[in-house]
Amino acid sequence: MKQPILQLTNIHKSFPGVKALDGACLNVYPGQVMALLGENGAGKSTLMKVITGIYSLDEGDIRYQDKPVRFNGPRDSQQAGISIIHQELNLLPELTIAENIFLGRENTNIFGAINWSVMFEQADKLLKRLKVKHKSSTQLSELSLGEQQMVEIAKALSFKSKVIIMDEPTDALTDSEVESLFDVINELRDEGYGIVYISHRLKEIFEICDDITVLRDGKFIAEKPVSSMDEDKLIELMVGRRLDEQYPRIESTHGTVCLEVKELYAKATHGVSFTLNHGEILGISGLMGAGRTELMKVIYGALARESGDIILNGQIINPRNSQQALASGIAYISEDRKGDGLVLGLSVKDNMSLCALKDLSTGWQLDHKAEATSVTDFIRLFNIKTPSMDQIIGNLSGGNQQKVAIAKGLMTKPKVLILDEPTRGVDVGAKKEIYQLINKFKAEGMSIILVSSEMPEVLGMSDRILVMHQGQISGQFNVKEADQEKLMACAVGKNNNGVAA
Amino acid sequence: MTNFESSQSSRHFLSKAWFIEQKSLIALIVLIAVVSVLNEYFFTIDNLLNILRQTSVIAILAAGMTLVILTAGIDLSVGSILALCGAFAASMISLEIPAVIAVLVALLGGAILGSITGLVIAKGKVQAFIATLVMMTLLRGVTMVYTDGRPISTGFTDIADHFAWFGTGYMFGIPVPVWLMIFVFATIWYLLNHTRFGRYVYALGGNESATKLSGINVDRIKIGVYSICGLLSALAGIIITSRLSSAQPTAGMGYELDAIAAVVVGGTSLAGGRGYIMGTLIGALIIGVLNNALNLLDVSSYFQMIVKAAVILLAVLVDNKNK
Ligand SMILES: Nc1ncnc2c1ncn2[C@@H]1O[C@H](COP(=O)(O)OP(=O)(O)OP(=O)(O)O)[C@@H](O)[C@H]1O
Ligand SMILES: [Mg+2]
Numbered sequence: 001m002k003q004p005i006l007q008l009t010n011i012h013k014s015f016p017g018v019k020a021l022d023g024a025c026l027n028v029y030p031g032q033v034m035a036l037l038g039e040n041g042a043g044k045s046t047l048m049k050v051i052t053g054i055y056s057l058d059e060g061d062i063r064y065q066d067k068p069v070r071f072n073g074p075r076d077s078q079q080a081g082i083s084i085i086h087q088e089l090n091l092l093p094e095l096t097i098a099e100n101i102f103l104g105r106e107n108t109n110i111f112g113a114i115n116w117s118v119m120f121e122q123a124d125k126l127l128k129r130l131k132v133k134h135k136s137s138t139q140l141s142e143l144s145l146g147e148q149q150m151v152e153i154a155k156a157l158s159f160k161s162k163v164i165i166m167d168e169p170t171d172a173l174t175d176s177e178v179e180s181l182f183d184v185i186n187e188l189r190d191e192g193y194g195i196v197y198i199s200h201r202l203k204e205i206f207e208i209c210d211d212i213t214v215l216r217d218g219k220f221i222a223e224k225p226v227s228s229m230d231e232d233k234l235i236e237l238m239v240g241r242r243l244d245e246q247y248p249r250i251e252s253t254h255g256t257v258c259l260e261v262k263e264l265y266a267k268a269t270h271g272v273s274f275t276l277n278h279g280e281i282l283g284i285s286g287l288m289g290a291g292r293t294e295l296m297k298v299i300y301g302a303l304a305r306e307s308g309d310i311i312l313n314g315q316i317i318n319p320r321n322s323q324q325a326l327a328s329g330i331a332y333i334s335e336d337r338k339g340d341g342l343v344l345g346l347s348v349k350d351n352m353s354l355c356a357l358k359d360l361s362t363g364w365q366l367d368h369k370a371e372a373t374s375v376t377d378f379i380r381l382f383n384i385k386t387p388s389m390d391q392i393i394g395n396l397s398g399g400n401q402q403k404v405a406i407a408k409g410l411m412t413k414p415k416v417l418i419l420d421e422p423t424r425g426v427d428v429g430a431k432k433e434i435y436q437l438i439n440k441f442k443a444e445g446m447s448i449i450l451v452s453s454e455m456p457e458v459l460g461m462s463d464r465i466l467v468m469h470q471g472q473i474s475g476q477f478n479v480k481e482a483d484q485e486k487l488m489a490c491a492v493g494k495n496n497n498g499v500a501a
Numbered sequence: 502m503t504n505f506e507s508s509q510s511s512r513h514f515l516s517k518a519w520f521i522e523q524k525s526l527i528a529l530i531v532l533i534a535v536v537s538v539l540n541e542y543f544f545t546i547d548n549l550l551n552i553l554r555q556t557s558v559i560a561i562l563a564a565g566m567t568l569v570i571l572t573a574g575i576d577l578s579v580g581s582i583l584a585l586c587g588a589f590a591a592s593m594i595s596l597e598i599p600a601v602i603a604v605l606v607a608l609l610g611g612a613i614l615g616s617i618t619g620l621v622i623a624k625g626k627v628q629a630f631i632a633t634l635v636m637m638t639l640l641r642g643v644t645m646v647y648t649d650g651r652p653i654s655t656g657f658t659d660i661a662d663h664f665a666w667f668g669t670g671y672m673f674g675i676p677v678p679v680w681l682m683i684f685v686f687a688t689i690w691y692l693l694n695h696t697r698f699g700r701y702v703y704a705l706g707g708n709e710s711a712t713k714l715s716g717i718n719v720d721r722i723k724i725g726v727y728s729i730c731g732l733l734s735a736l737a738g739i740i741i742t743s744r745l746s747s748a749q750p751t752a753g754m755g756y757e758l759d760a761i762a763a764v765v766v767g768g769t770s771l772a773g774g775r776g777y778i779m780g781t782l783i784g785a786l787i788i789g790v791l792n793n794a795l796n797l798l799d800v801s802s803y804f805q806m807i808v809k810a811a812v813i814l815l816a817v818l819v820d821n822k823n824k
Contacts, residue, residue, distance in 0.1 A: 300714075302713070302714055321716075321718075322714055322716040322717075323716045323717070323718055326716035332714070334711075339708075339710060339711070340710050341711055343703075343704050343708040343711050343712065344707065345707040345775055346703060346704060346707055346774070350700060350704070354700070354704055354712070354717070355715045357701075358697070361696075364696045364698065365695055365696055366695055366697060366700065408715070
């Protein structure tokens with residue numbers, strides 16, 4: 001039997017009102033990639049924070065290199081050779097890439113001055129290894145979300161570690177970025193690192209991992225080699241039951257035009273026109289950086305429009321800010337949950353009702369009862385795992401935070417709901433729940449724009465699909481005529497078969 | 502990595518978490534108990550009312566400051582607004598303008614000065630620290646020019662007597678400034694906990710870009726909090742002027758720091774988004790009791806500063822420990 005380098009047995013950890021870990025186990029073997037799987041809130045991130053000493057454990061054993069250990073904090077565990085890429089980005093936008101990577105470990109000369117050239121050189125080397133096309137002297141805030149994630153990965157690699165933990169590293173990455181990450185993981189495996197890989201993208205598990213460990217409700221369920229698994233078996237282990245058809249599409253009733261965008265120009269949007277019908281899901285596909293998020297933010301009034309019109313139900317609205325957009329019935333759920341979506345220090349309730357407070361108050365005064373009622377309804381509808389609606393949202397698992405973010409948009413009862421990467425970080429079971437909810441609102445006549453980098457999701461849920469490339473629409477498909485190859489071709493700009501839908 | 506305290510703990514009355522949250526209240530009680538033992542005059546109705554009255558000015562400033570700090574801002578100009586509006590009120594009274602009108606106009610003046618600060622911060626995108634530092638210096642200068650560096654007396658008219666009521670009067674045996682303080686805190690508490698405005702203040706302090714994307718007019722909230730802060734500074738100026746029957750051009754110097762200290766001791770985070778208005782009241786009382794006790798115990802005024810600094814540092818350290 002192979003010998004684990006890191007071994008966790010029977011770990012227990014409680015938070016006020018939540019038992020996050022309830023006898024969790026995990027073995028990490030040198031030269032192998034261990035997948036850690038489980039639903040949102042299963043306790044994966046918590047287990048990793050217990051390893052690195054961010055949380056103290058209530059009960060259980062951690063053995064590292066055959067010795068029992070307890071780390072007092074991330075510094076401690078890092079020194080022992082365990083580094084972690086957290087699910088949430090922890091970078092400083094005002095600093096350069098290199099400064100972020102070597103924060104607190106800057107290479108200094110005897111006078112304490114930073115050795116910039118050495119630092120940039122080392123950082124550039126790391127970036128090159130990850131195929132990031134930026135100089136390490138670039139300020140972090142200039143990078144896309146995916147590139148920032150790559151910097152986080154570079155940072156983890158910069159430590160001399162034996163174990164590397166990756167908590168949903170591919171969440172915000174493009175396909176090519178994922179590929180370069182996988183190349184690096186393969187190298188690391190060959191060099192004998194032990195790797196823990198957390199992801200909700202099952203395809204990746206089969207591609208890169210050697211073994212899987214499944215947690216459910218904080219309990220250890222199974223440890224198996226990947227080769228003995230298939231996708232259905234895996235889901236069954238995670239969810240505890242079989243899931244049928246992942247994309248429960250319902251046919252749209254072909255309503256009239258709800259939203260029309262005409263010749264829209266903005267900073268990186270170059271003449272975009274499209275229509276959206278009542279009760280329709282319009283998928284927007286494209287590579288990261290194609291300008292999808294910007295287009296959505298312009299429609300939502302959060303970014304400046306240069307020319308063109310946004311017409312809702314026959315009326316030109318051209319919102320100049322988000323208040324106007326919301327007031328006319330457009331809601332937007334951001335792809336950047338932590339930065340733009342949620343106020344992490346406020347409670348679940350305060351976050352969920354933030355956009356809709358006008359409807360939940362009489363005059364200036366909040367109607368606490370009405371607020372509590374509708375928040376409770378949404379928590380139930382979305383099946384959000386939280387001990388109460390007063391829980392601080394930063395304490396919820398990533399997937400559950402995402403559900404709150406979507407509920408927040410729906411609470412305004414919008415006519416047009418724009419979802420930007422709505423299922424990022426959401427587990428398979430919950431994804432399906434979200435899809436069913438989207439469908440429910442669609443059936444009630446809501447028009448939905450679904451921006452997603454996951455092609456199966458776009459293909460599975462939409463009635464029509466637009467593909468964007470460099471701020472323009474490079475293809476338009478009726479879903480029946482679309483497939484991955486066609487979407488991909490348009491996404492990279494090989495526009496030859498854009499069929500008008 | 503973010504690790505927040507649970508907001509529910511306040512519900513579990515007398516639990517460990519509850520005690521941690523109420524630590525400033527407990528500190529206040531301990532402080533009162535200790536001083537009561539050391540000096541028998543301390544715990545008398547007279548002295549306690551005296552403390553409340555002396556605290557009211559800083560407490561009222563701190564109430565406005567709490568709003569500003571909750572939005573992740575800061576207001577250094579409160580002391581200067583206090584002096585200018587106080588001087589303004591005094592000269593109106595000396596011109597025999599009816600007291601009520603003079604007070605309302607002075608309050609309005611404070612609100613307008615605050616809203617100018619707010620405008621500069623929100624629309625001009627100037628950092629709060631810089632904008633209010635400028636206002637602090639500017640308004641102190643204006644006050645000096647306006648008063649010619651000399652106190653303005655309210656005079657000896659009936660109207661001046663009416664005006665004196667705000668600082669020296671009693672209602673039901675309790676000084677008027679204390680009533681004003683209670684009224685201010687009740688109002689701000691209501692604002693923060695029961696209105697949309699209050700919710701937006703917390704949201705803005707917690708994450709500005711998310712708040713903006715939630716369709717909230719962030720600029721309006723910012724202007725709002727600085728206006729309220731200016732208005733309350735004017736109120737504090739009226740109380741001081743009324744009490745002394747004259748406006749001092751140097752009134753309120755350094756008060757901004759006492760107000761900030763009260764807010765911080767009361768458990769509100771300078772990073773914004775987290776804190777309680779009642780904590781600020783307790784923070785102000787801790788500082789007030791400390792001032793009073795050090796005087797009663799005959800501690801030299803030089804030494805008092807050192808003790809006060811130590812207590813504030815201690816309070817903040819304890820606060821950090823529990824995070
Ligand atoms: N600091 C905390 N305070 C209170 N509860 C917490 C805290 N951290 C995590 N929890 C709770 O512990 C449970 C496990 O959360 P965890 O983040 O480990 O889930 P996860 O498996 O990583 O989920 P996801 O796939 O959504 O990221 C959740 O119910 C969460 O709400
Ligand atoms: Mg997680």
